[in-house]
Amino acid sequence: MDIVNQFLNGLRGALSTEELEELNTASGATKENIETLKSEYPNCPESLICLLDNIDGTYWRKYGESEIAVCILGSDVEEGKYPYYLLSTQQMLESSKEEEDVSYLLEYDEEAVDSKINPEGLLPGMYIHFSDCMNNGGSSRLYIDFNPSDEGVCGQIIRFLHDPDEYEVIANSFDEYLQDLIDCGFIFLENEEQ
Template identity: 80%
Template sequence: MDLVNKFLNGLRSALTTDELEELNTAYGATKKDIEVLRSEYPNCPASLISLLENIDGTYWRKYGEKEIAVCILGSDIEEYPYYLLSTQQMLESSKEEEDVSYLLEYEDDEDAVDPRINPEGLFPGKYLHFSDCMNNGGTSRLFIDFNPSDEGVCGQIVRFLHDPDQYEVIANSFDEYLQNLIDNGFNFLDEEE
């Protein structure tokens, strides 16, 4: 896929020598893992599948004898670069409900949940958690939302940010999300250099 190749080429140019050396250890997900992901998430974007076929995660992911931890993704929160979860990490971490309803109870913070997100929450099988920020996801996580509100679109990218808790749509699709990272010159990596 051209977009994924463009993303990977730009990423490799933006990484430090040490990060690139670590990333070069990575390889793609197994066909079996990809098949399981596609069967459980039939709407999974082709660009995410293509990315996983090249790199099956960078979040404390073991490849052979070497474990890597390289942030290769970003969001609208520039100070936090993000790891790509492996196919198996995605499947495992997307099994629990991501509750947004508690935030809707606070009327003084109407921006806590983007209106494009289903107010009932992100349900197992209806979202895919694909990325955690550099502090192991405690501060921010990224999701693909397959069950948006009437105002949203299926496949939109949702960013969770902690303290104060907030769920925000940052792109209408995974393709748009990757293109935004490219267009912004991989600026999420600037903080780490």
């Protein structure tokens, strides 16, 4: 898929030598894991599948004898300079089973939840948690949302940020999300080198 190839080429050019060596030990997801993801999430974007075909996660992911921890994604946090890991297919399947409640935020601050997000929250089977931030996911996570509010679109990308908690739509699709990372010149990797 063209957008994924553009993303991977740009990513490889932006990574440090050490990070690139580490990433080069990664391989794609198994056919079985991809089929399970597609079966459980029929709306799963083809671009995510294509990315997982190339790299099945970078979040403390073991490939053979090597374990990698390379941030390859970003978001709008810290003006786009905050890096994220790609979860493996298996991690996505496991971490997307729980409900992500947003109602507690709506009770205190309606602006803490983007109006494009369903006020019922992220329901099991209706989202894919695909990325955790470099702070082991506790501070920020990224989701593909298949159950938006009337203002949102199916497949939109949601960014959760902790303290203060907020849920924000940062792209209308996974393709748009990847394009945004390309367009920003992989600025999130600059933070990694410091």
